[in-house]
Amino acid sequence: MTKRLLLIDDEPAIQLALAPVLRADGWTVSQARSAAEALACAAREAIDIVLLDLGLPDADGKEIIPSLRASERAAVIVLSARHQESEKVAALDAGADDYVDKPFNMDVLRARIRAAERRLRSERTTSPRYVAGSLELDTKTREVLLEGHPVKFSPKEFELLKALIEHAGQVVTHRQLLIAGWETPAIDQQYLRGYIALIRQKLEEDPSEPRMILSEPGVGYRLAV
Amino acid sequence: MKRPVPLDARLKLGDHEPMTNARSSSRAQSAHSTRNVILGTGAAVLVLALAFTAHRLDRPITAAILALFSVTIAGAVLGVRGGVVAGIAASFGYNFLLTEPILTFTLPSSDDLVPILALNFSAIASGVIAGRLRDRAVAAERSSLLVAQLLAFSEALQQAVTLDQIEMVAEQHLGSIRSLQLFVDTGGSLTSASLSSGRSSLAEEVWNSRLPELRSADEVGFILASAERRIGVVVVEAHDPGAPAEIRSFLPLLALAVQRSLLAAELSEADAVRRSETFKTALLSSVSHDLRTPLAAISAAASSLSKVGQELDRVTHDELLRTIQEQCDRLDRLTTNLLNIGRIEGGLDVKQMPLVDAVEVLGSALARMRKSHSDHHFIKDFEARSAIVRADEALLEQVYINVLDNAAVHTDAGTTVKLSARIIDGTLSVSIEDNGKGIAEKDRSRVFDRFFQGQSDSRQGRGSGLGLSIARGFTERIGGTICAMRASAPLTGARIRIELPLAKQ
Numbered sequence: 242m243t244k245r246l247l248l249i250d251d252e253p254a255i256q257l258a259l260a261p262v263l264r265a266d267g268w269t270v271s272q273a274r275s276a277a278e279a280l281a282c283a284a285r286e287a288i289d290i291v292l293l294d295l296g297l298p299d300a301d302g303k304e305i306i307p308s309l310r311a312s313e314r315a316a317v318i319v320l321s322a323r324h325q326e327s328e329k330v331a332a333l334d335a336g337a338d339d340y341v342d343k344p345f346n347m348d349v350l351r352a353r354i355r356a357a358e359r360r361l362r363s364e365r366t367t368s369p370r371y372v373a374g375s376l377e378l379d380t381k382t383r384e385v386l387l388e389g390h391p392v393k394f395s396p397k398e399f400e401l402l403k404a405l406i407e408h409a410g411q412v413v414t415h416r417q418l419l420i421a422g423w424e425t426p427a428i429d430q431q432y433l434r435g436y437i438a439l440i441r442q443k444l445e446e447d448p449s450e451p452r453m454i455l456s457e458p459g460v461g462y463r464l465a466v
Numbered sequence: 467m468k469r470p471v472p473l474d475a476r477l478k479l480g481d482h483e484p485m486t487n488a489r490s491s492s493r494a495q496s497a498h499s500t501r502n503v504i505l506g507t508g509a510a511v512l513v514l515a516l517a518f519t520a521h522r523l524d525r526p527i528t529a530a531i532l533a534l535f536s537v538t539i540a541g542a543v544l545g546v547r548g549g550v551v552a553g554i555a556a557s558f559g560y561n562f563l564l565t566e567p568i569l570t571f572t573l574p575s576s577d578d579l580v581p582i583l584a585l586n587f588s589a590i591a592s593g594v595i596a597g598r599l600r601d602r603a604v605a606a607e608r609s610s611l612l613v614a615q616l617l618a619f620s621e622a623l624q625q626a627v628t629l630d631q632i633e634m635v636a637e638q639h640l641g642s643i644r645s646l647q648l649f650v651d652t653g654g655s656l657t658s659a660s661l662s663s664g665r666s667s668l669a670e671e672v673w674n675s676r677l678p679e680l681r682s683a684d685e686v687g688f689i690l691a692s693a694e695r696r697i698g699v700v701v702v703e704a705h706d707p708g709a710p711a712e713i714r715s716f717l718p719l720l721a722l723a724v725q726r727s728l729l730a731a732e733l734s735e736a737d738a739v740r741r742s743e744t745f746k747t748a749l750l751s752s753v754s755h756d757l758r759t760p761l762a763a764i765s766a767a768a769s770s771l772s773k774v775g776q777e778l779d780r781v782t783h784d785e786l787l788r789t790i791q792e793q794c795d796r797l798d799r800l801t802t803n804l805l806n807i808g809r810i811e812g813g814l815d816v817k818q819m820p821l822v823d824a825v826e827v828l829g830s831a832l833a834r835m836r837k838s839h840s841d842h843h844f845i846k847d848f849e850a851r852s853a854i855v856r857a858d859e860a861l862l863e864q865v866y867i868n869v870l871d872n873a874a875v876h877t878d879a880g881t882t883v884k885l886s887a888r889i890i891d892g893t894l895s896v897s898i899e900d901n902g903k904g905i906a907e908k909d910r911s912r913v914f915d916r917f918f919q920g921q922s923d924s925r926q927g928r929g930s931g932l933g934l935s936i937a938r939g940f941t942e943r944i945g946g947t948i949c950a951m952r953a954s955a956p957l958t959g960a961r962i963r964i965e966l967p968l969a970k971q
Contacts (some may be wrong), residue, residue, distance in 0.1 A: 326860055344798050431854075434823055438852065449848050450829040458827070458859035 244358070245286055247271045247309075249279040249302070250294040250320065259292070262347060266354075276300035280308055288315045290357055292350075295321050295332065306335040314364070316357035320345070326459030330414060333460070339411040356410025356466065363407070373409035373466045376444065376453065378402060392443050397422050401436055405454065405464040414461040437462060509540045509552060514559040521563070530585055533560050537589040541596030545604070549597030553590030560585065612715065615639070619716060623723040627730065629659035632723050636700070640713060643704040649673075650690075650698035650724060669699040679710070686710050690721040697724055756800050760793035767793075795838065799871070803932045806864055810939045816856055819944070821969050824853045824862060824894050825887055831866035832885060839871070841879035847886040853894040856969045857944045865940050868933035869898045869948075869962045877902035877959060884957060894966045902959035910950040914938040934962075941966070 246268040250256055256272055263270050271286060273279035276297045283291070291309050295302035306317055319332045319340040329340050338360065339353050363371070369381040377386040383399055385392045394402060404421035405413055416426045418433055441448040455463045513536025517529040537556045541549025561571055565582055619639040626632040633648040640646060648659035649669045656669055672680040672687035673696075679688045686709075690698040700720065702713055767786040775783065825848065836844055855862075873883045881901040888895055905913055912918050916935040934948075941948045946966040953961040 344794060431821060434826070438823075438826075449825060449851070450833055450846065452833070455833075456826060456830045456859075458830070458863050 243269050244290075245269045245271065245288050246290045246292065246354075247273060247279065247282055247286075247288045247315075248292045249273045249276075249297070250292070251275065251296075251298050252294070255294070255320075259350075262351075263354075266351065274298075276302070276305050280305060283309050283315070289361060290354055291315050291317045292354075293317055293319050293337070295319060295328070303332050303335050306332065306337050310336050314361065316361055318353055318357055329460050330416075333412065333414050334416070338408075352410060352466075356408075360408060360411060371403075371406040371409065373406050373464055374453070376406065376464075378406045387444060394440075394443070398436055398440050398443075401433075402440055405462060409464045410466040412457050412461050412463045416461075418461065505540075505544055505548060509536060509543070511555070511559065512536070513539070514556060514563065517560070518563050530560075534585065534589050534592060537593040538596045541593040542600050544597065545601045546594060546597035549593030549595075549600075550590065551593075553586075553593035556589045556593075557586035560589075612712075616715065616719065620719050623719060626723060627727060629724065629727050632720070632727060633659045636716070636720055640702070640709070640716065643702045643706075643709055643713070645703045647701045648698065648720075648724070649701070650728065651696065656699060666699075666701050669701050672701075673699050679714075681710075686713070688713060688717055690717060690724055692721055692725045697721060697728065753800070753804065757797065760796045760800075763793045764790050800932070802864070803868070803936055806861060806936050807932065807939070809861065810936065810943060814858065814861075814940075814943055816944050819856045819858050821854050822857050822859045822862065824855045824857070824896075824966060825850050826852070827857075827859060827862050828866050828885070828887060828896060831863045831870060834863075834867060835870045835874065835883075839874040842874045842877070843880070843882045844870075845882060845884050847884065849886070849888040850894060853887070853889055853966075854969050855894060855944070855966045857966070858940075861940045862944075865937045865964065866896070866898075868937045869964065872933050873898050873900040873902070873960070873962070876900070882957065884953075889968070892968050894968060896964045896966075897961055898964075899953035899957045899961040900959040901953070901957050904952060904958065905950050905960045913950050914948060937962075937964070 244267060246263055248256060248259060248263070248270055249272075250259075251274045253274075256274070260270050260272065268290075271282050271288070273282050276299045279291075279293075279297075282288075288309075293302050293306070293309070297305075302319065306319075309315060309317055316338045317336065319329070319337045320343055321329065321332070321340055322343040332340060338357055341350050341353055369379055371378045371380070375388045378384070380403060383394075385394050385399070385402065401418055401422045404418055413421075415430055415433060419426045419428050419430070422428075422433065422436065437454060438448070441451050441454055444453050445451045453465050455465055457463055513532055517532040517536070520526075520532060521529040533556050537549065537553045540552030544552070558571070561582065562569065619635070622635045622639060623632060626635045629648060629650060633646065636648065637643070637646040647666055647669070649656040649666065650659060651673075656673055658666075666685075666687075668680065668682050668685050668687045672689060677689070679686060681687075685701055685703050687699055687701045688710075689696055690700055698721075700713070700717070702709065704710070704713075767789045770778070771783070771786050778786070828848075832844060832846065835842075870883065870885070877883070877900045883901075884897075884899045886897045886899075909918075914934050914937070916931065918931050918935070938948045941964055944966065946964060948962065948964045951961050951963065953959045
């Protein structure tokens with residue numbers, strides 16, 4: 242099965258630098274330099290992953306996220322030179338799956354692409370079991386294993402961890418986590434922080450310097466894989 | 467500030483019946499002259515009664531002198547009007563009671579007429595003279611009080627810098643008014659000096675009418691003008707008809723103060739623009755240097771690889787590639803810091819910031835530093851498990867990263883950087899200590915200045931002089947403090963301490 246990736250960026254240097262590496266990773270890479278080109282391409286081909294630069298010449302990248310996702314179930318990873326957290330959150334709220342800040346490390350970008358791929362796969366298979374590193378979670382038995390040993394989780398902690406592991410390697414926004422745990426985003430983020438601290442106590446070797454549940458300042462949390 | 471006695475109240479002290487309420491003096495003013503007449507007549511009658519008694523006791527000279535004396539007293543106490551009234555009353559009284567035939571106004575024989583007329587004229591003249599003396603004294607007192615008042619007003623205005631301060635001073639110093647509003651010309655339209663009071667239709671009216679003053683039911687509006695132009699309007703609410711006159715004498719002082727305040731505001735604006743220009747120039751020159759340095763390294767490494775890449779050994783090849791990556795990271799840190807300067811300069815409202823756990827932020831900053839400075843040993847001593855502060859999470863992380871990065875950049879590979887966090891009296895105190903050469907005593911306050919760069923002594927080259935200044939800028943913006951000192955044993959280098967107030971929950 243061919244894996245298709247659509248790279249949308251108006252900067253030729255980025256296209257030039259990324260395309261060969263992505264092809265070497267086994268992707269069939271389509272390239273677009275504007276929003277119009279990108280939408281035409283997405284309509285023509287069945288795309289798995291979209292790498293989207295937000296600053297396009299003919300439109301704000303955020304605006305085309307819904308149409309890109311609608312064409313086929315494609316995962317959208319935003320490439321953003323904008324370091325404003327509010328911009329990232331807006332793109333994620335618009336339906337993006339993840340973001341990578343420009344300038345990015347190639348290893349980081351490839352890890353994000355792998356995480357998005359994994360997420361697409363798990364959506365298709367709908368398996369009740371999730372594995373991320375040394376962590377396993379079963380949504381049916383509601384069992385959590387750390388290095389093979391069971392760890393007890395309260396229902397709310399479990400829901401939050403489930404939201405994180407479903408998107409393992411990808412950012413999950415505060416809003417998404419509040420909805421996962423409390424079914425409404427209108428909850429004080431203090432509660433979320435408190436629960437994340439509890440989960441870290443159970444999973445992290447050193448909760449004050451977490452390596453599994455990472456903070457993305459101003460945006461959300463990410464479960465490292 | 468001393469609150470001066472209102473002008474009216476003090477002037478009344480010279481009277482025998484001091485006005486207790488200065489505000490009611492408008493009605494008192496008209497009653498005043500009537501009362502003078504009554505009192506003048508009364509006093510004259512009283513002394514005349516004495517004179518009549520003296521006359522009865524067959525002492526005509528004493529009687530005449532007493533009659534004259536009564537008029538002088540009345541004049542001295544009551545002023546010119548009272549004196550005149552008393553003089554005339556005394557003349558008639560004397561004529562009626564004391565001169566033959568008694569109890570008629572019929573003039574006596576021509577022999578007696580001359581002394582009696584002389585006496586009567588003397589009585590009126592002495593009333594007038596005594597009254598004028600009294601009036602002069604009152605006028606002198608009034609004008610000296612006004613001068614003192616103006617002086618006090620002018621002194622108080624010296625202290626008033628802003629327009630609303632000027633308005634307050636004027637309201638306090640003008641005793642005979644109820645309220646005062648100041649409006650200034652801002653490019654053709656009037657703006658209230660204090661934010662609390664809104665618009666005034668009277669102010670607009672007098673401004674547009676080109677008249678010096680305009681009166682409505684209970685307010686009077688005055689134009690404030692400098693030598694060259696009209697600068698604003700004062701609207702006062704006063705029931706005392708004497709108030710406008712008093713205010714008119716204060717207007718030039720008020721206009722001067724307003725003009726001075728407007729000029730000062732213009733100047734400080736010009737100064738701010740000039741300072742921001744200086745800042746931009748310094749920033750650009752620093753930035754262009756800091757951009758060129760890593761760019762030069764990247765360019766050199768990349769062109770070496772492309773020109774002679776085939777002939778280089780594997781180790782050199784990798785070294786060049788790593789240089790490119792490292793310098794790119796350096797450029798990235800610089801641009802992030804520049805963006806953050808913009809955010810801090812642009813003004814951040816700490817009240818709008820979310821509650822964040824500073825210890826958690828510190829942990830994630832440390833995790834990032836372990837990756838980017840893998841050649842240093844970072845050790846951690848966290849007494850505090852959690853510390854909730856009000857801050858922008860990304861900027862707070864930047865503060866810790868900048869200080870940690872500063873410690874790593876200025877110390878040799880393989881040395882230790884220690885990070886400690888504890889809570890003391892509602893304050894989170896984070897210290898970052900290193901084993902470098904430390905910061906010279908004289909530089910300890912300057913290290914946080916923009917573009918300050920210490921002696922370059924490490925292989926990583928100099929920093930941009932921005933990291934610590936951003937750390938201070940943001941720390942202070944959220945109510946914290948940052949300072950440099952000597953590291954505590956066993957470390958021998960520098961210690962940077964960042965203290966943040968915990969949020970009240």
